[in-house]
Every structure is written in C-alpha cells, then in structure tokens.
Amino acid sequence: MIVYKYGHPEPKVSPDISPFVVKLETWLRMSGIDYETRTGTNRDMPYKKLPVARINGELVPDSSLIIRRLRQLHPQAISDDNLSETNRAVSAALTALFEQHLYFVVLFVRWCVPANFNTYKPLLLDYARRITPGWQQPLLSLLAPVILPMARNKLRRQAWQQGTARHTIEEINAMGIEVWKSAKAILGDKPFLFGDAPNTIDATAFAFLHAEIRYPFLSPIHDYVLSEPALIAYHDRIWKRYWSVA
Numbered sequence: 513m514i515v516y517k518y519g520h521p522e523p524k525v526s527p528d529i530s531p532f533v534v535k536l537e538t539w540l541r542m543s544g545i546d547y548e549t550r551t552g553t554n555r556d557m558p559y560k561k562l563p564v565a566r567i568n569g570e571l572v573p574d575s576s577l578i579i580r581r582l583r584q585l586h587p588q589a590i591s592d593d594n595l596s597e598t599n600r601a602v603s604a605a606l607t608a609l610f611e612q613h614l615y616f617v618v619l620f621v622r623w624c625v626p627a628n629f630n631t632y633k634p635l636l637l638d639y640a641r642r643i644t645p646g647w648q649q650p651l652l653s654l655l656a657p658v659i660l661p662m663a664r665n666k667l668r669r670q671a672w673q674q675g676t677a678r679h680t681i682e683e684i685n686a687m688g689i690e691v692w693k694s695a696k697a698i699l700g701d702k703p704f705l706f707g708d709a710p711n712t713i714d715a716t717a718f719a720f721l722h723a724e725i726r727y728p729f730l731s732p733i734h735d736y737v738l739s740e741p742a743l744i745a746y747h748d749r750i751w752k753r754y755w756s757v758a
C-alpha cells in the first residue's frame with residue numbers, strides 16, 4: 513500500500529504539512545497496517561487533494577474513504593466498533609468540526625496571515641522541489657515568486673467561498689480556540705478521547721493538534737493550545753506511541 517503525501521523537510525519534526533495526511537498515517541500506525549510513502553503529484557490526485565492511497569493498484573482519494581476501504585481489507589484495523597452509539601455520534605460531530613470547520617481556520621492562519629505565509633514558504637518550496645526533480649534549482653527559485661502567490665490566491669478563494677475568510681482575524685482566532693476548548697472538555701483526563709484505547713477520531717484530533725503544536729504559525733490559537741498541558745500531553749502521548757519509533 514502506498515500513501516501519496518506532501519511531506520515535510522524534517523520528518524522527525526512532522527510527517528507532513530497536511531493534517532489529513534498525518535491523520536491517515538497515524539490511523540495506519542494505530543491499526544498496524546504497513547505502508548510506503550511517495551510525494552504526491554498532480555497525476556496521483558483524483559480529487560486534486562492529498563492524501564491519496566494506492567490500494568491493490570487502485571488510486572483512492574480522501575483520508576476517510578481510504579480508511580473505509582482499508583477497514584474492509586484489514587480486520588485488525590481500528591474499527592471504532594467498540595464505541596457506544598452516543599460516542600459514535602460525538603465522534604462524527606468532532607470529525608466534521610475538525611475537517612470542515614477547523615481546517616479552514618488553519619488554512620486561513622497559514623496562508624492568509626502574511627507573517628505565517630512567510631514561515632510557510634520554505635515548506636511549500638520543499639514540496640515544489642520534490643515534485644519537479646528535473647528542474648534546475650535556480651529556475652524554481654525564479655518561479656517561486658509567481659507560483660506561491662498563485663497557490664495562495666487559490667487557497668484564499670477557497671476560504672472566502674467557504675465563508676471563514678469573510679470574518680475578522682479576531683473572529684477566526686476565536687473559532688479555533690472554541691474548537692480546542694471543546695476537544696479538551698471531551699478529552700477530560702482520559703488518555704484518548706473515548707477512554708483507554710485510540711479510535712479513528714484520535715488520529716484526526718492528533719493530526720490537527722500536531723498542526724498547531726509542531727508548526728510555528730503564530731496565532732492566539734497556537735498560544736491557547738500551548739498553554740493547555742492536557743492537550744500537549746495528549747499530542748505527545750500519541751506522538752511517542754506511534755511516531756517516535758519512525
């Protein structure tokens with residue numbers, strides 16, 4: 513099985529710039545499913561997004577669709593079957609909160625806050641280098657001032673159309689903090705969101721927490737998360753158990 517991803521120049525700091533890739537890879541590790549990774553190019557992206565997985569020769573897009581497919585093939589995979597009906601519903605609501613709401617807050621903070629976009633540029637250029645191996649580095653550096661603003665405009669348009677970018681930065685930061693307050697309340701003093709063992713939602717929550725903790729994108733959301741020992745301990749617990757052996 514192959515996972516196509518964006519990557520990160522220092523894999524020991526973070527496996528990927530995309531929380532959806534980190535979610536998928538964390539779920540694979542929680543499930544004990546072996547996989548290889550490749551840098552995903554446009555031709556590997558049926559939905560023009562990453563992650564994508566190649567499963568038995570077929571390209572499958574979308575972290576949740578990939579997980580659904582892999583559950584059918586791997587009986588030992590994290591299935592969430594042990595969750596009560598209520599916790600399953602909370603898990604579905606949290607998934608939407610992270611993936612459909614917080615994602616756009618993260619996108620806005622990274623791409624649309626000028627200082628953070630400057631921090632992001634080297635990570636984006638690293639990915640651009642890996643998908644254009646034949647290119648001369650000076651050519652890429654020459655084109656970067658054109659390519660990066662184009663990518664930025666595309667993402668900014670997405671955030672505007674979805675609605676988040678129509679808010680003030682104060683309102684957007686408040687949205688992000690609210691999400692982490694909710695997650696912290698559900699976590700309580702448990703090791704994982706629903707008890708002693710991880711479920712798929714822990715891979716998702718970890719991935720979005722990782723995007724806050726391990727990346728120096730500055731915002732009141734970043735400050736809030738770093739000021740909450742329970743959230744940091746939750747991240748570090750999952751990192752240590754599933755990633756520090758990488």
Ligand SMILES: N[C@@H](CCC(=O)N[C@@H](CS)C(=O)NCC(=O)O)C(=O)O
Binds near residue numbers: 530532574
């Ligand atoms: N629903 C998808 C979302 C994946 C996603 O939004 N990936 C982002 C990176 S975090 C992406 O590839 N964006 C490229 C774009 O929007 O053009 C999943 O769960 O895999």
